[in-house]
Amino acid sequence: MVSTNIGLPKLPLLVICGPSGCGKSTLLDMLFKRYPDKFGFSVSHTTRKPREGEKSGHHYHFTTPESINEAIANGEFLETATYSGNIYGTSIKAVETVSNAGKVCVLDIEMEGVKQVKQKPGLDLILVFIKPPSIQTLESRLRSRGTETEESLKRRLSVCKEEIKYGEDGNFDIVIVNENLAAAYGCLEDFLIDELLKRNIDLEQPSVN
Numbered sequence: 499m500v501s502t503n504i505g506l507p508k509l510p511l512l513v514i515c516g517p518s519g520c521g522k523s524t525l526l527d528m529l530f531k532r533y534p535d536k537f538g539f540s541v542s543h544t545t546r547k548p549r550e551g552e553k554s555g556h557h558y559h560f561t562t563p564e565s566i567n568e569a570i571a572n573g574e575f576l577e578t579a580t581y582s583g584n585i586y587g588t589s590i591k592a593v594e595t596v597s598n599a600g601k602v603c604v605l606d607i608e609m610e611g612v613k614q615v616k617q618k619p620g621l622d623l624i625l626v627f628i629k630p631p632s633i634q635t636l637e638s639r640l641r642s643r644g645t646e647t648e649e650s651l652k653r654r655l656s657v658c659k660e661e662i663k664y665g666e667d668g669n670f671d672i673v674i675v676n677e678n679l680a681a682a683y684g685c686l687e688d689f690l691i692d693e694l695l696k697r698n699i700d701l702e703q704p705s706v707n
């Protein structure tokens with residue numbers, strides 16, 4: 499548990515969660531393309547190996563177990579989770595960087611990370627869960643993505659039932675089923691427009707920063 503005083507972001511944090519392969523990255527890519535100056539990706543740390551084309555500091559800060567464990571012990575992380583044998587985490591600095599640039603910081607994190615973030619006092623969270631239409635569809639999307647070994651695929655699928663239950667148990671502000679991509683994106687965008695307007699943030703207005 500991080501006990502450090504967190505420099506509270508001046509803008510809400512958008513938390514997106516859902517089982518591996520449910521389409522979070524795809525939906526976020528669409529959101530970032532539509533509103534390039536409104537949202538910022540908080541760059542997570544991970545001890546997993548980079549996939550082809552992934553750059554450290556852009557997709558993730560790729561790190562070692564020794565280094566991340568030391569930083570966690572120093573209270574530098576907002577949330578961490580171990581998934582498929584690798585440590586993932588969001589540093590407080592990464593979130594502050596995005597928020598200080600006048601952007602809504604997006605956290606694309608696992609269930610355990612969401613639980614930790616929800617326990618942090620004083621954060622303004624917008625919580626979105628992306629649900630696959632079925633586990634079979636999830637499996638076939640992960641297979642077609644071509645990023646998984648048979649072993650990592652099995653591990654990812656074995657945790658997805660628990661994740662879906664957590665998603666459906668009222669822990670999020672909205673649950674979006676990603677069956678048809680355009681429909682799921684439309685649902686996400688409409689929801690965010692409303693949520694941000696409640697906070698006097700108009701996505702159609704130019705950014706102040």
Ligand SMILES: Nc1ncnc2c1ncn2[C@@H]1O[C@H](COP(=O)(O)OP(=O)(O)OP(=O)(O)O)[C@@H](O)[C@H]1O
Binds near residue numbers: 520521522639640682
């Ligand atoms: N609605 C959809 N219909 C068909 N294919 C989809 C849909 N949404 C996403 N996909 C495809 O499913 C695969 C998994 O999507 P994506 O990589 O966005 O998932 P993810 O939730 O970000 O996964 P991870 O957590 O492992 O990074 C991708 O190949 C993507 O193109």
